[in-house]
Amino acid sequence: MTKLQLSVAMGDYDRTRALFDGRVQIDGVDPIYMLLNPEEMFFRAMRSMDFDIAELSFSSYLVKHSKGDCPYIAIPVFLSRAFRHTSIYVRKDRIKKPEDLKGKRVGLPEYQLTANVWARAILQDDFGVWPEDVTWVRGGIDTPGRPEKIKLQLPANVKVEVAPEGKTISELLDQGDIDGFIGPRPPSRSALANPNIGWLFDDPTAVAKDYYRRTGVFPIMHVVGIRKELAAQHPWLPGAVFKAFTQSKAAALALLSDTSATKVTLPFVEEQLKAARETMGDDYWSYGVAPALKTLETFVRHHHSQGLSARLMSVDELFHPATYETYSI
Incomplete structure (x- = not known):
């Protein structure tokens, strides 16, 4: 059988490296891999559909999938997961606790970004600060004039302003023109050098661990999508892609657990790995629907309530049917 030559866009992670270097193969596929940053990858996937298989923003996918016009169908491979308590920065001279954000102005690069949905x-859930309680100011983090990559129809009571021309939201935060900042990347270095700017939560790791213990939710940022026509033409493809990404993650975790020589350039890796397993279990970075059910249900509920989904989707609608169950031996 001639293998399908398909373009695959994904981030450069330990959990994708075995695919990129060829240790793990996608059955029936001759891949052309591109390692891209999220902004380029998501923009090209949603604007011009440049890739056959692509890592996608979970929020962007849901915006379009809920309207039935997404060119990709997702599989439950969660290449990026993060507790977004570290994504909220504030003017510490004004904001002492989360509730202080009510009535304030908060900058963000795009309203619909997955990190911002989770934040x-x-x-809302833990501190009673609803989206309509804040005036959102949209702009680039380091470059002025960033637009939403997808056209949105937000509820009338959600207030979104565009940053002044030529201004970034990092500059606005540094100058005191906004009270907070939420985004998947931190503000600029010059803003972070301001002693009045810092994380909303003084110990975001402790707050995130408490959040997980209470909710069982480990936020999902990115999914993997396959062009719909390819999935329809080759019914075996979604299962093959899911299998390969799962094997690649397993290879990364095996290396991470080999502490004879640290595989990442960071101290205390053994301690962090032990702590993650004690808090979240051995399969702490799970793929597949069943282990992530609480997280998925939480996200689709908030995505819809924040005015981003055209309708409230069920988890059963999110992914290709072939990837809801896998075989066991």
Whole structure:
């Protein structure tokens, strides 16, 4: 059988490296891999559909999938997961606790970014700060004039302003023109050098661990999508892609657990790995629907309530049917 030559866009992670270097193969596929940053990858996937298989913003996928016009169908491979308590920065001279954000102005690069959906969900569920309680100011983090990559129809009570021309939201935060900042990347270095700017939560790791213990939710940022026509033409493809990404993650975790020589350029890796397993179990970075059910249900609920999904989707609608169950031996 001639293998399918398919373009695959993904991030450069330990969990994708075995695919990129060829240790793990996608059955039936001759891949052309591109390691890209999220902004380029998501923009090209959603604007011009440049890739056959692509890592996708979970939020962007859901915006389009809920309207039935997404060119990709997702599989439950969660290449990026993160507790977004570290994504909320504030003017510490004004904001002492999360509830202080009510009535304030908060900058963000795009309203619909997955990290921002999760941050707003945390503020709403745990601290009673609803999206309509804040005036959102949209702009680039380091470059002025960043637009939403997808056209949105937000509820009338959600207030979104565009940053002044030529201004970044990092500059606005540094100058005191906004009270907070939420995004998947931190503000600029010059803003972080301001002693009045810092994380909303003084110990975000402790707050995130408490959040997980209470909710069982480990936020999902990115999924993997396959062009719909390819999945329809080759019914075996979604299962093959899911299998390969799962094997690649397993290879990364095996290396991470080999402490004879640290595989990442960071101290205390053994301690962090032990702590993660004690808090979240051995399969702490799970792929597949069943282990992530609480997380998925939480996200689709908030995504819809924040005005981003055209309708409230069920988890059963999110992914290709072939990837809801896998074989066992």
